[in-house]
Amino acid sequence: MPERLKRFQRTGVLSERELLKGRQVPDAKRLKQGPAVVIECVEEIPCNPCAGACPRGAVTVAPSLVSLPKVDYAKCNGCTLCVARCPGLAIFVVDYNHSESEAAVTLPWEMLPRPEKGGRVTALDRAGRPVCRARVVRVLDTKALDRCAVVTLAVPKRFWNRVRSFRVGKAAGTAGAGRKTRTADRRSR
Ligand code: SF4
Numbered sequence: 001m002p003e004r005l006k007r008f009q010r011t012g013v014l015s016e017r018e019l020l021k022g023r024q025v026p027d028a029k030r031l032k033q034g035p036a037v038v039i040e041c042v043e044e045i046p047c048n049p050c051a052g053a054c055p056r057g058a059v060t061v062a063p064s065l066v067s068l069p070k071v072d073y074a075k076c077n078g079c080t081l082c083v084a085r086c087p088g089l090a091i092f093v094v095d096y097n098h099s100e101s102e103a104a105v106t107l108p109w110e111m112l113p114r115p116e117k118g119g120r121v122t123a124l125d126r127a128g129r130p131v132c133r134a135r136v137v138r139v140l141d142t143k144a145l146d147r148c149a150v151v152t153l154a155v156p157k158r159f160w161n162r163v164r165s166f167r168v169g170k171a172a173g174t175a176g177a178g179r180k181t182r183t184a185d186r187r188s189r
């Protein structure tokens with residue numbers, strides 16, 4: 001594992017700084033141009049559904065199956081189709097221009113209860129710590145998504161790279177901390 005991921009190796013939680021040093025985050029210019037994917041996948045294990053999920057060919061896992069995914073930000077339009085396809089729950093989409101003061105963070109959600117559109121939840125960081133209150137602006141939960149809902153939260157812009165999960169009511173959970181960790185049954189499909 002590269003030097004820049006030393007903290008992740010120790011804690012199992014990616015820091016914002018570590019992520020920004022990686023290759024799968026839009027730079028400041030791209031972030032302001034429109035919705036874009038953020039891929040928080042840093043462990044080299046055989047996996048590549050993200051590449052097959054993108055209809056625009058924006059994600060590649062090459063030259064081998066254990067290579068880390070690479071994003072071509074000129075191709076990604078932030079459609080969110082790849083979010084539910086990652087067995088590691090490591091794919092997010094950020095729309096920095098959601099509103100004047102808010103960014104929208106789209107994330108995978110396998111837990112129950114599902115949040116309700118228009119409701120409020122507690123947004124959490126990668127370590128499961130509360131960050132802020134967030135508005136639920138979209139919930140996609142179809143059969144095709146195979147039990148992984150895709151939820152979009154509106155959060156203050158400054159938290160675009162911090163919010164990665166949320167808590168509904170008294171139930172808490174995290175949406176992914178940058179590891180290829182999803183259940184084996186899903187990976188084998
Ligand atoms: S958000 Fe859409 S366009 Fe971007 S990588 Fe994912 S599937 Fe491709």
Ligand code: SF4
Nearest residue numbers: 041047049050086088
């Ligand atoms: S864990 Fe997710 S992001 Fe990483 S290679 Fe697999 S599908 Fe792609």
